[in-house]
Amino acid sequence: AQSVTQPDIHITVSEGASLELRCNYSYGATPYLFWYVQSPGQGLQLLLKYFSGDTLVQGIKGFEAEFKRSQSSFNLRKPSVHWSDAAEYFCAVGPSGAGSYQLTFGKGTKLSVIP
Amino acid sequence: NAGVTQTPKFQVLKTGQSMTLQCAQDMNHEYMSWYRQDPGMGLRLIHYSVGAGITDQGEVPNGYNVSRSTTEDFPLRLLSAAPSQTSVYFCASSSRLPGQETQYFGPGTRLLVL
Numbered sequence: 001a002q003s004v005t006q007p008d009i010h011i012t013v014s015e016g017a018s019l020e021l022r023c024n025y026s027y028g029a030t031p032y033l034f035w036y037v038q039s040p041g042q043g044l045q046l047l048l049k050y051f052s053g054d055t056l057v058q059g060i061k062g063f064e065a066e067f068k069r070s071q072s073s074f075n076l077r078k079p080s081v082h083w084s085d086a087a088e089y090f091c092a093v094g095p096s097g098a099g100s101y102q103l104t105f106g107k108g109t110k111l112s113v114i115p
Numbered sequence: 116n117a118g119v120t121q122t123p124k125f126q127v128l129k130t131g132q133s134m135t136l137q138c139a140q141d142m143n144h145e146y147m148s149w150y151r152q153d154p155g156m157g158l159r160l161i162h163y164s165v166g167a168g169i170t171d172q173g174e175v176p177n178g179y180n181v182s183r184s185t186t187e188d189f190p191l192r193l194l195s196a197a198p199s200q201t202s203v204y205f206c207a208s209s210s211r212l213p214g215q216e217t218q219y220f221g222p223g224t225r226l227l228v229l
Contacts, residue, residue: 009155032216043205044158044220051214090157100209100216101146101165102173105157 002027004093006106013081014114021076021109023091032100033074034092035065038108044090050074051096061085086113117141119221121206127227128196136191136224138206145211147189148173148218149181151202158205164189165211196228 003026013019025031032051036044048059055067065076074091088110092103122137140147145166150158150173160173162181170181178200180192189208193200203225207218 004157034217036220043222046217046219049217051216092158094216100211100218101148101163101207102160103148103158103218105150105159107155107157 002031002093002095002104004091004104004106006089006091006109008109009107010110010112012112012114015083016080019076019078019081019085019111021089021091021111023074023076023106025072025074025091025093027072027093030069030096031093032096033065033067034094034103035059035063035074035076036090036092037061037087038090039087047076047089081111081113083113083115086111119206119208119219121204121221121224123224124222125225125227127229128193129229130197132196133192133194134196136193136204136206136226138189138191138221139187140189140206140208140219141187142208142210142219143186144208144219145186146209146216146218147183148207148209149179149189149191150205150207151175152205152223153202161191161204193226196226198228200226201228202226 005024035047091106094103119140148163149161164170164183206221209218
């Protein structure tokens with residue numbers, strides 16, 4: 001069975017500092033990987049995704065993530081955090097190809113930003 | 116193009132009552148899914164559909180029914196609500212076209228069962 005671990009429940013960073021959110025997954029084959037962001041009381045917005053090819057993927061809002069097959073990781077990074085990035089971030093894994101309807105999510109990492 | 120829409124936004128039920136959470140998408144997506152979100156639990160898959168007339172169970176299907184008579188709509192039914200079903204419910208849709216299999220989420224329905 002597929003699973004996703006986000007080891008950090010809550011992270012606090014200062015505005016302008018760099019950010020890395022960790023995500024480790026367990027999956028038997030090459031997965032599809034996603035990062036979503038959720039602001040309080042809102043739905044989920046896709047930040048970026050990895051399907052295949054280049055293991056460093058760029059997303060919206062200046063975020064990027066790197067797929068490392070050997071470490072089963074898909075960590076999210078941003079070089080300089082803005083106060084508006086405060087939100088909850090979810091990593092998700094799904095079967096490649098047909099099967100994107102059944103994602104498995106991590107429990108989320110809440111990001112707080114100090115002005 | 117409204118994307119994925121959900122109604123109602125918020126609902127309060129008494130234990131034992133029934134209700135239907137509505138979900139619609141206008142992107143002609145084949146795949147649709149229902150998730151519930153509970154604090155500290157992330158999102159968990161309830162039911163999903165790969166096309167009109169085809170549905171299947173996810174991780175936490177007990178207490179919920181679904182049907183899919185059209186491509187656009189995928190309602191979630193609670194036949195007899197229980198306090199354990201207090202949660203935020205998200206509907207999502209995605210295409211089955213290669214390279215476009217990204218799930219897009221609706222704004223959610225907050226359900227409180229007393």
